[in-house]
Amino acid sequence: MTIHNMETTKTHSSSAHVKFHMDVHNRRLLQDLPWDALLEEWPAHGVVPLQVRRGESRHPVIFVEREGVRYAIKETTPHMAEREIANLREIDRRGISALSPVGSVIVSAPPILLEEKGPNGLPEYISGDRGYTVTKLAPRVIPHVLLYRVPFTRKTKRRILSAIAILLVELHEHGVYWGDPSLANVLIRIAGQRIQAILADAETVEFFPGPVNEGLRQQDLESFGESLMWQAEDLRYAQGLPEDEELIDDKDFRYLEQRYRILRREHRQLHYSLASATRFQFQHMLETLNERGISLLGIGGQTFQQFATVLPGWYQRRIHELLDIHVPRKYARRFYNTILSHQYHLSQNEGHHISLERAAKDWYTRYHLPAILFLRQHLTKGQDPLQAYFSFLEYRWKLSQKVGHEVPLEEAKSSPLYIFQHLNWTKN
Incomplete structure (x- = not known):
């Protein structure tokens, strides 16, 4: 993992107080972006977003290029932005494939009125502060929603599921419980003839000093299986496919489980026998x-x-x-x-x-x-x-x-x- 000199820098704009939690080089490239505006308003402020393939996201996301460096910027709360960047750095330290963290940006803004009269008769406000996670834009990756536009043969499906099984075993064996595993939170990199699954959302992960226990492993597997079904159904509706056409079925999930258990067993055998083989x-x-x-x-x-x-x-x-x-x-x-x-x-x-x-x-x-x-x-x-x-x-x-x-x-x-x-x- 590359270690940078981290700085927290404050800049002033017309309506916001901005703090950058990242190294000097990236801060210099990013500091003149219109942080006082919401991400969806950035194009109106002269920011030209990169036209790249994107998947689903619960949060507003924009892709920008600054002096040849491509960034993905996600808008969320200050707490979640700092948490996710810290999680991505720890995942990187453990050597697992994930988005490359740059840092977070925290924008202080006036409180937002929630109700004129709250439970006690007084106006009720919520914090207007915003947080941004900044990562390097991963090269040659395909979001899951685009995977279904390529010929989705049984062989292609199984190669992708095998790559995801490898990611899950890597996480669990290195003490990382995902918490929200789904196709929407995975990027697939196809580099040459290699298929690799990359963790794209680390908000919910939890860390342990040793391998993840059986209960949490099973929770991650079951959660991923549930996500396979409802995401495949959403994609079927979006593409106008007939009801009897299934992009993913129970057999695919059973295949993922099988690959996971084989990989885990091989990992255990290699761990104990490699030194003396x-x-x-x-x-x-x-x-x-x-x-x-x-x-x-x-x-x-x-x-x-x-x-x-x-x-x-x-x-x-x-x-x-x-x-x-x-x-x-x-x-x-x-x-x-x-x-x-x-x-x-x-x-x-x-x-x-x-x-x-x-x-x-x-x-x-x-x-x-x-x-x-x-x-x-x-x-x-x-x-x-x-x-x-x-x-x-x-x-x-x-x-x-x-x-x-x-x-x-x-x-x-x-x-x-x-x-x-x-x-x-x-x-x-």
Whole structure:
């Protein structure tokens, strides 16, 4: 989490007293906005809102750009603005995907008359003060109301629900009870071939020093299930769809629950077994996760936060970023998992975290290239060494599974069975 020098700055306008609770840079960019007016009146004061995709919100929201920085500004009460920004900062500190907090703005204004004669016969007023939460506008995100405009196939639905299940487990395992989980409070980021759910409303969250208890977990799951049903119904009416056409049904919620429980179980197993697992055991865990539609994107201090739902092609793109090589799609996942396993092995041996970039280059130089050179010596001109290499990886993987431990490269390539089945025939 980035730490800024925070300042509280007061500015005066014609009818309001404004306090900025944010760092100097962002305050400078935002201080000349018409804070003495309601958000809905800002366009009349010369503010040109960004035309971006937006979802539903209980509060007025505006998107603005200041010197190339894009902000989302939400109008609420002073207490809720300060609470939500504090919550977002704590969520960020715990490493969970959420809106990026900038700060809050508090505007003092005259009291608002509620009733000419209250219960005691005197005028009754409420505070006219307003609060604003300011966040960085998340790039490449889709509000839930727009998700239904894309082809909402069963596969697309399940990828989105898997991403939301990952977010829920991340929150609960890191001691965050959401309190108001719903599609309306989620943004979906589709970056390349990766789908990620981002928490977009933190007003109601509560924090605990350890994982959230069973009762609160179930409350969040049930609340999200209820929201799925009524939001899908609202969208059906809004789009003029017939009553018998359901965008989301009970099967979808059961799928979300199933994904949540699988992810939670995998998290628990990784938490207890990762520290002592061999490289072969670690790669076996990766394969098991992949079979369940879950991908581990990298190893870090908080391993589980690297889990994701990815689209076809993500592994190829990531390998190209790391090594500048192209790998056929059908082999890319195992190729990438091999790099992850090497990162895990290096980190264990050296006693500290090794970056994926360093691990990829080390593995490529020490293991991949020597294997390719070995295979070139046994292949004819017409044989593709890369195809043979993946056959070798497949053979080594199956041999490791059979003996119950990782088979070294030298032992695998000198195996009589491998030479007979995969090399000798190529020369005939």
